Amino acid sequence: MPKYVFHYFDIRGRGEPGRMLFAMAGVPFKDDRIPQANWPQVKDKTPSGSLPYLEIDGTILTQSLVIFRHLARCFGLDGENLLDKSKVEEITEYLAEMKEAAFACFLGPQDEESQKSLKEKLVNSVNKTCVQIDRIISSNKSAEGWAVGKKVTFADIFIFEAFTVILAAQPNVLDKFPKIQNVCRKMESHSVMKKYLSQRKQTPY
Amino acid sequence: MPKYVFHYFDIRGRGEPGRMLFAMAGVPFKDDRIPQANWPQVKDKTPSGSLPYLEIDGTILTQSLVIFRHLARCFGLDGENLLDKSKVEEITEYLAEMKEAAFACFLGPQDEESQKSLKEKLVNSVNKTCVQIDRIISSNKSAEGWAVGKKVTFADIFIFEAFTVILAAQPNVLDKFPKIQNVCRKMESHSVMKKYLSQRKQTPY
Numbered sequence: 001m002p003k004y005v006f007h008y009f010d011i012r013g014r015g016e017p018g019r020m021l022f023a024m025a026g027v028p029f030k031d032d033r034i035p036q037a038n039w040p041q042v043k044d045k046t047p048s049g050s051l052p053y054l055e056i057d058g059t060i061l062t063q064s065l066v067i068f069r070h071l072a073r074c075f076g077l078d079g080e081n082l083l084d085k086s087k088v089e090e091i092t093e094y095l096a097e098m099k100e101a102a103f104a105c106f107l108g109p110q111d112e113e114s115q116k117s118l119k120e121k122l123v124n125s126v127n128k129t130c131v132q133i134d135r136i137i138s139s140n141k142s143a144e145g146w147a148v149g150k151k152v153t154f155a156d157i158f159i160f161e162a163f164t165v166i167l168a169a170q171p172n173v174l175d176k177f178p179k180i181q182n183v184c185r186k187m188e189s190h191s192v193m194k195k196y197l198s199q200r201k202q203t204p205y
Numbered sequence: 206m207p208k209y210v211f212h213y214f215d216i217r218g219r220g221e222p223g224r225m226l227f228a229m230a231g232v233p234f235k236d237d238r239i240p241q242a243n244w245p246q247v248k249d250k251t252p253s254g255s256l257p258y259l260e261i262d263g264t265i266l267t268q269s270l271v272i273f274r275h276l277a278r279c280f281g282l283d284g285e286n287l288l289d290k291s292k293v294e295e296i297t298e299y300l301a302e303m304k305e306a307a308f309a310c311f312l313g314p315q316d317e318e319s320q321k322s323l324k325e326k327l328v329n330s331v332n333k334t335c336v337q338i339d340r341i342i343s344s345n346k347s348a349e350g351w352a353v354g355k356k357v358t359f360a361d362i363f364i365f366e367a368f369t370v371i372l373a374a375q376p377n378v379l380d381k382f383p384k385i386q387n388v389c390r391k392m393e394s395h396s397v398m399k400k401y402l403s404q405r406k407q408t409p410y
Contacts, residue, residue, distance in 0.1 A: 048337055059344075061291055062337070063298045070291040086266055086275040093268045132253055132267070139264075 004029035006067075008052040009036055011203045012165075014064050014099070015052040020157050021068060023196035025075035033201075065096055072154035084149045087136055091147055091155040094129045095162040101125035102165060106205075126166055130177050133159065137179045147183050152190070160187035165205075209234035211272075213257040214241055216408045217366075219269050219304070220257040225362050226273060228401035230280035238406075270301055277359035289354045292341055296352055296360040299334045300367040306330035307370060311410075331371055335382050338364065342384045352388050357395070365392035370410075 004022070008015030010033035022029045034042055034051065043049055048062040054070070061067050069089065072078040079085040101122040108118050137147050147155040163184055166173055174181045187193055209227070213220030215238035227234045239247055239256065248254055253267040259275070266272050274294065277283040284290040306327040313323050342352050352360040368389055371378055379386045392398055 047340065048333070056288070059288060061295060063295050066291055066295045066298055069294065070287070073290070074287055082275070082279055083261070083264060085278070086271055089274065090266060090268055090271045093271055128253070135252065 001027065002057045003055075005032055005055040006030065006052060007032045007034065007046070007054070009034055009039070010201075011036075011205055012161075013205065014103070017068050017154075017158050017161050018052060018054070018064070018071060019200070020161060020193070020196065021071040021075060021077060021154060023200075024077060024152070024157060024190075024192055025071075026192070027075060065092065068092065068154060068158070077152065077154045077157070079153050079155075080149050080151065084153075087139075087148045088153045088155040091133050091136055092158045094132050095158050098122075098125045098129040099162050099165065102169075126170065126173050130173065130180060133180055134177050137183065145182050145186055152187075156183050156187050157193075160184050160193070206232065207262045208260075210237055210260040211235065211257060212237045212239065212251070212259070214239055214244075215406075216241075216410055217370075218410065219308070222273050222359075222363050222366050223257060223259070223269070223276060224405070225366060225398070225401065226276040226280060226282060226359060228405075229282065229357070229362060229395075229397055230276075231397070232280060270297065273297065273359060273363070282357065282359045282362070284358050284360075285354050285356065289358075292344075292353045293358045293360040296338050296341055297363045299337050300363050303327075303330045303334040304367050304370065307374075331375065331378050335378065335385060338385055339382050342388065350387050350391055357392075361388050361392050362398075364388050365398070 004027070006015070006018055006022070006029050008018070019031065047053055047060045050062065052064055052067060054061045054067045056070075061070055069078065069092075072088070079088040101118075105115070105118045105122050108114060133147070140146070140148055142150040144150050146152055147159060159180060160183065163174065163180065174184070188197075209232070211220070211223055211227070211234050213223070224236065252258055252265045255267065257269055257272060259266045259272045261275075266275055274283065274297075277293070284293040306323075310320070310323045310327050313319060338352070345351070345353055347355040349355050351357055352364060364385060365388065368379065368385065379389070393402075
């Protein structure tokens, strides 16, 4: 097993799905949590000036989705065949766009006009993401209730993680999407995930 | 071999790397080029309201990068091992961000103030992309001159395609990056690519 070091801020943010992948696979890693106050000094020493990045026995990978897909492939959480692998990726692509719209709201300009426009974009993004993910889950012929194929994949982990963020602000967004709700419930009650959630470091976001 | 239908506008735009992947692999596909004038009528009939999308024996895949990675995997153009696959993806992620910055300039508001800000973002994006791709190519121990590993991959195809777009507007951006220039030259003079370029439908962008 290679030696993994996952570098990210001391928050869930964009990096949390990476930590969840390690947890689900039961693979040990060094969780390098960089305090935001240290970032100006640390930034120029990172490979791309951004977090997260991953070290794998010293080899560097940057770009959060690239890192997540790498871990999912290494841990067998990427889907069982070529089409399933791409459906897992399709779901995660929509979720990443939705999370970026949420971050834009949270981290962007806070004046009334900007927030109105950013919130409108977020609502549209959440709606599009729900419709698209529901479409993909609905094409799954397995009765197991996971998003893609018969087994848990990174798609389920990321659905659960991303909608936990969104539901905290908009509790009704999944009311019309029982299949997505079901994935979230299955993931939340998965014994490995339950243990991880009960033990992970508590941060405000 | 499945029956592929690639749906995109009648331009190169975001879709061209998909067509290039089919060409490099010598795999036939139906190239459904939708005239921009028809888009308002077609949009609601597409799976996600966006182009490109791909049909594979009737199964739908959306999201351009998901489609490209799917084709690269199916055609063996995705890298030879787990780390190489992720480096190919890392390169394509930076290129896609750079192309989005170029589209934002081209398709965004054309007033002086907006263009100044969009062009500044594009210059920063091009510079970051060059530095990051140069870093990744430099870590390749093979002497063959391809971006990742010993053989041509989707990373080479996308480097060539994306920098063709950028170099048309900014001819000097690769002056300090001979390794990226070399990939572009190797790709441009590859017999299969040469034939494709000489035969493809000419469109303004």
